[in-house]
Amino acid sequence: MSKIVVLAKQVPDTANIRGKAMKEDGTVNRAALPAIFNPEDLNALETALQIKEKLGWKVVLITMGPPKAIEVIKDALYRGADEGYLVTDKKFAGSDTWATSYILAAAIRKIGGVKMVIAGRQAIDGDTAQVGPQVAERLGFNQVTYVTALDEVSQDAVVVERDGEFQTEVIRAPLPVLLTVTATANTPRYPSARNMLRYFKSDIAANIPPEKREIYDRNGWVIPVLDFAALDAKEEFIGLKGSPTKVHAIKDIAFSGGSLKMYDAHVEGVKMLVRDLLKEYVEVNS
Numbered sequence: 001m002s003k004i005v006v007l008a009k010q011v012p013d014t015a016n017i018r019g020k021a022m023k024e025d026g027t028v029n030r031a032a033l034p035a036i037f038n039p040e041d042l043n044a045l046e047t048a049l050q051i052k053e054k055l056g057w058k059v060v061l062i063t064m065g066p067p068k069a070i071e072v073i074k075d076a077l078y079r080g081a082d083e084g085y086l087v088t089d090k091k092f093a094g095s096d097t098w099a100t101s102y103i104l105a106a107a108i109r110k111i112g113g114v115k116m117v118i119a120g121r122q123a124i125d126g127d128t129a130q131v132g133p134q135v136a137e138r139l140g141f142n143q144v145t146y147v148t149a150l151d152e153v154s155q156d157a158v159v160v161e162r163d164g165e166f167q168t169e170v171i172r173a174p175l176p177v178l179l180t181v182t183a184t185a186n187t188p189r190y191p192s193a194r195n196m197l198r199y200f201k202s203d204i205a206a207n208i209p210p211e212k213r214e215i216y217d218r219n220g221w222v223i224p225v226l227d228f229a230a231l232d233a234k235e236e237f238i239g240l241k242g243s244p245t246k247v248h249a250i251k252d253i254a255f256s257g258g259s260l261k262m263y264d265a266h267v268e269g270v271k272m273l274v275r276d277l278l279k280e281y282v283e284v285n286s
Helices: 041-053 067-079 097-111 131-139 193-197 210-219 267-285
Strands: 003-008 009-013 034-036 060-063 081-088 116-122 141-151 159-165 168-174 177-181
Touching: 003 041, 003 067, 003 097, 003 131, 009 067, 009 141, 041 060, 041 067, 041 116, 041 141, 041 177, 060 067, 060 097, 067 081, 067 131, 067 193, 081 131, 097 116, 097 131, 097 193, 097 267, 131 141, 131 177, 159 177
Parallel strands: 003 060, 003 116, 060 081, 116 177, 141 177
Antiparallel strands: 009 034, 141 159, 159 168
């Protein structure tokens, strides 16, 4: 059976930053921040599930991160994904987009049978939009970025709409292909109650008591782990060692609010607002 790989990331909730967000080495202090499913990766998952409904392909989610990132995999299973792999190893720590794409491409090759890879346009913790295109280049896949709509899909090709520089572009791309999708591509479906009941006990083997392993295996609750030893990868291309991007300096910026003046929602209030605007405009431009 052909497979669609969805690349997803557990990211810090940048809308609710608390404490020190960065470490001294320039990497994100993920332990100090609440974690969520990267928003546009949910759109990528929804796109994959729609293709599954049309072609019957298997949807496999891959996430790279610490063991707690299995929450992203479980969420994907609740929404309709068939499998999930956790790519994790202490040797992967500190990987920039270049090293990350190398590791993810190795994981995709390891899984095999992949005809399509779908990722969110970018992650909210880095906003680089680099990992998807870099993975496509490493795999030798065609790629279409900034996808806003899925028009057609077949066993051999996909037709999508994407945000061009000046207009919407309609592109037909032969498979294998990697797509990166935007938040406007679709509306992610909610988790299924049936799937939540089925997969809520899912975990990686290291967290499962030996006496319960047979039960977990029988019910499909074991989330596979791909570590460095499982991948055909070279150590010099991963982690900080394999990351050409270096953070030179970190600066905390605190935003402070300005003065606030309220105007009554009647004629006199509107007159006062106009007078103040004219006064400010004349003073600024005089």
